[in-house]
Amino acid sequence: MAKRFGEGIILAFVLIWVAACGSGATSSGSRSGDEGDPPGKDYEYLHQHNAALLNGKTVRWPSTTITVSGATSGAWRRAIGRWPEVNFIFVETDAEIDLRYDHSDDWCGRADRRFDSSGMIYSCTVRISTRHERNGCGAEVDTVTHEVGHCIGFHGETHDGGVMDLTTAGSSEITTPVREMINLLYALPVGHDITSRLAN
Numbered sequence: 001m002a003k004r005f006g007e008g009i010i011l012a013f014v015l016i017w018v019a020a021c022g023s024g025a026t027s028s029g030s031r032s033g034d035e036g037d038p039p040g041k042d043y044e045y046l047h048q049h050n051a052a053l054l055n056g057k058t059v060r061w062p063s064t065t066i067t068v069s070g071a072t073s074g075a076w077r078r079a080i081g082r083w084p085e086v087n088f089i090f091v092e093t094d095a096e097i098d099l100r101y102d103h104s105d106d107w108c109g110r111a112d113r114r115f116d117s118s119g120m121i122y123s124c125t126v127r128i129s130t131r132h133e134r135n136g137c138g139a140e141v142d143t144v145t146h147e148v149g150h151c152i153g154f155h156g157e158t159h160d161g162g163v164m165d166l167t168t169a170g171s172s173e174i175t176t177p178v179r180e181m182i183n184l185l186y187a188l189p190v191g192h193d194i195t196s197r198l199a200n
């Protein structure tokens with residue numbers, strides 16, 4: 001079956017890895033900020049669906065207020081507003097998140113995120129297929145919710161019957177693990193290293 005949702009990830013930078021040579025000492029690289037991390041949260045899930053993108057560091061918008069253009073209908077704006085964890089400001093053009101229709105026989109929607117090596121997302125383009133109905137994609141507004149979920153930092157797809165499933169599972173629901181992950185993500189700084197919170 002054709003892939004019905006696309007999640008394009010564009011790494012718009014060149015990672016430069018610098019090896020420290022000479023002393024022979026083992027690097028003790030301290031991880032900053034661990035004591036301030038909210039306890040009792042599912043850092044494994046956050047890693048799987050976000051920080052895995054950047055070697056265990058959080059990838060998010062620098063602010064919880066994000067501009068959105070191209071959401072011309074009330075239905076699309078409501079679909080985006082299903083994510084109360086961040087605040088969206090709807091503008092005419094040139095926003096941080098831009099939505100548009102695009103022709104595709106292969107996918108229902110796709111989101112192309114751009115983030116830098118510090119973990120800061122700075123742009124996301126959402127495309128909704130003009131052949132949405134013909135492709136058997138379910139409700140268009142659910143696809144809008146799904147793709148904007150990728151834009152604000154949700155990586156990969158779920159298998160829990162919610163809107164972040166591969167085909168939105170015919171659902172409008174943002175499931176609890178997904179909501180809690182987005183809440184945790186935006187409670188932590190950009191590029192925050194969570195690897196010390198993982199089991200291994």
Ligand SMILES: [Zn+2]
Nearest residue numbers: 005006007157
């Ligand atoms: Zn997706």
